Amino acid sequence: MFPKPRADLKPNTYEFETQPLVSPSGFREYDARWLYPEQINLNGVQALGLGLGTLFHEMGVRPAVAVGQDYRSYSVSIKQALIIGLMRAGCEVHDIGLALSPVAYFSQFALDVPCVAMVTASHNENGWTGVKMGAQRPLTFGPDEMGRVKEIVLSGAFKEREGGKYIQVTDMAERYIADLTNRPKITRKLRVVAACGNGTAGHFAPRVLEGIGVEVIPLDCTLDYTFPHYNPNPEDMEMLHALRDKVLSEGADVGLGFDGDGDRCGVVDNTGEEIFADKVGVMLARDLSSRFPNAQFVVDVKSTGLFLTDPVLIANGAKTDYWKTGHSYIKRRAHELNALVGFEKSGHYFFNPPIGRGYDDGLVSAIAICDMLDRNPGKKMSELREALPKTWGSPTMSPFCPDEVKYEVVERMVKLFTDMKAKGETMLGQKIRDLVTVNGVRVVLEDGTWGLVRASSNKPGLVVVVESPTSEANMRGMFAEVDKRLSANPEVGEYDQKI
Structure with missing residues (x-):
């Protein structure tokens, strides 16, 4: 029987190496984040996997789960411990390897599996690890499911089962890139800076953008888990300033910055102006509502008030619902309202059909921005920004x-x-x-x-x-x-x- 996790284990002790350490504070509203190994050890990650697998069975979903990991020095170890726990719970694990969070979400559709567990700390600094989880594509867990995972894990209410299975998937990155690039090419000549902060997106973003027909100027796209220049977070002004400088020195049309797990996209225009993601959302909403009149949008409470007051959106009949901040909340709300897009100020965008599959994907957002510029061949990104009411x-x-x-x-x-x-x-x-x-x-x-x-x-x-x-x-x-x-x-x- 797997032991009940503890929160008081000290590193470099017999107990730390033989018992699961899991800090209760790591279970958050819609995913899990811990400092590793201070707040969770590998036995604790195994406990998380066992608890997550127990919940999958409890929810009555088929216990088949896609599992991937981001590019941090310890993420493979975290993933392997998680997989052991999932298999002990009787889950069929599809290991997709190094991935972005949206690659993991895509793999649920590509592999026809209902569940996902993505090992990532997203934009958090080195030393953090975490897991984004779901059991109903394209949604991820919210407070109810996270509360139940926490309860199972911390109480040790695991249920071990026979039938655990491991399947290695070696081509998911290629399948994902092919899915995004199997489309008409951009007709406008665009020069785009792609900034990845040496995070996982560096392996994906340049190839996807080149695949849709734009000229890519890479910035910090070499994978390096020490993050030597800045933390890969497009809300961080240090990353945005580096992106600005590259756009100006190269005379690029736009700069696009991606976070550590590739589900967010930050934007700098051709003049070097950093455009906060909620304002980019208004620009995209203008563009999309002209193609889809009376479109429904969802935005988080951190976002600009322009979604309600912008005259172009009003003229296009657009409707906007303000909702809780958090990728799980906005994703779920956009799904419930059948919204065309959900926008977060943090840069999480959720494009529903016919544009996307409903999950947050920084590269789908980047493609949407390039498409917007392609549909406005006579206008620069700065001109589209300046056309917004000033705030x-x-x-x-x-x-x-x-x-x-x-x-x-x-x-x-x-x-x-x-x-x-x-x-x-x-x-x-x-x-x-x-x-x-x-x-x-x-x-x-x-x-x-x-x-x-x-x-x-x-x-x-x-x-x-x-x-x-x-x-x-x-x-x-x-x-x-x-x-x-x-x-x-x-x-x-x-x-x-x-x-």
């Missing part, structure tokens, strides 16, 4: 806050702003017009200036975003108003970046 927005900012208290801190902020609104108190000399509390709290003032505070779903921290449709001063003022109230909580620490 001033911040990057995503994340102050440290321990996992154990971050949701409590957010609840305090919800109560604080709710009380302020009820009392008619003002910020920037304006009353609070609206509060959106579907995910944290988004405070909207009378002129449309807004600020968001929510808990990070994948690391110990909070998320702060602000935007103003009236002035940069109001955007910065809104941040100051939010920050002074948030920083009054003693559990809140330093930001990763600030405006």
Whole structure:
């Protein structure tokens, strides 16, 4: 019988080498993330696989699962331990090898298997590992399923079964690339910088973009799990600045940056201007709603208010639903509403048929951007950006806050702003017009200036975003108003970046 996991094991001890270590904090809202080996050891990963396989059986799905791993020095070891656990639970494991998260999602369709377990820490810094899981393509687990996995694993309620099977799949990367490039070529001559931060996307992005007919200028596409230049995260200003510099030096039409597991895409235009992913979403929504009138979109609460106020979207009859931040939430909501696309400010885009299969894929997003430019041959990326109504927005900012208290801190902020609104108190000399509390709290003032505070779903921290449709001063003022109230909580620490 597999032993019940513990959270108090110390490295370089007999117990650490023979018992499973699993920190409860690693089970997050829609995937799992741990520091390795401080918070989870290989026996703990095996426990995770056994618990995940137990849940697959409990859910009544066929226990066949596609498993892949990202390019980190320890990811193969993590994957192998996970596979052992899955097989002990009686699962048929299809090992697709080195992959992007969207390659793993694609393999569910290509192999006709219902389940997926992708070993990746996405954009988290080295030292992190994790697993993205699902049992109903194209969806991934949400809080209910993650809560049940956590319960099974931490309580040791495993059910070992006979029938575990291992199948190695050696050609999934080629099948995925062929699937994306088996289409008409781009007719416009485009020069595109592809920045991959030395992460897994470096093996895929240049080949896919070349395959659709664009000229690719690679930037940090050599795989290197030390991430020597910057963390592969297209929300990180360091990566965006490197992309900007390359676009300007090469005179490229656009720069596209991909995160560590390739499910997100960041954009820099031909002038070197970094375009936040929610604004790129508005540009794509404009383009797509002209082809698909009355299209339904879903966006997360971190995203710009332009999805509701943009005159082109209004004229095209587009409808937009604001929903919880998180790839699992937006993916599920877009599926429920049969939305054409779901957009997240983080750069996760979910294209449903006829464009995509419903899962987040940074390369499908990149293709959509190239197609948009191809359909506007007389316009540069900067001109499409400048055609949007002007707003001033911040990057995503994340102050440290321990996992154990971050949701409590957010609840305090919800109560604080709710009380302020009820009392008619003002910020920037304006009353609070609206509060959106579907995910944290988004405070909207009378002129449309807004600020968001929510808990990070994948690391110990909070998320702060602000935007103003009236002035940069109001955007910065809104941040100051939010920050002074948030920083009054003693559990809140330093930001990763600030405006």
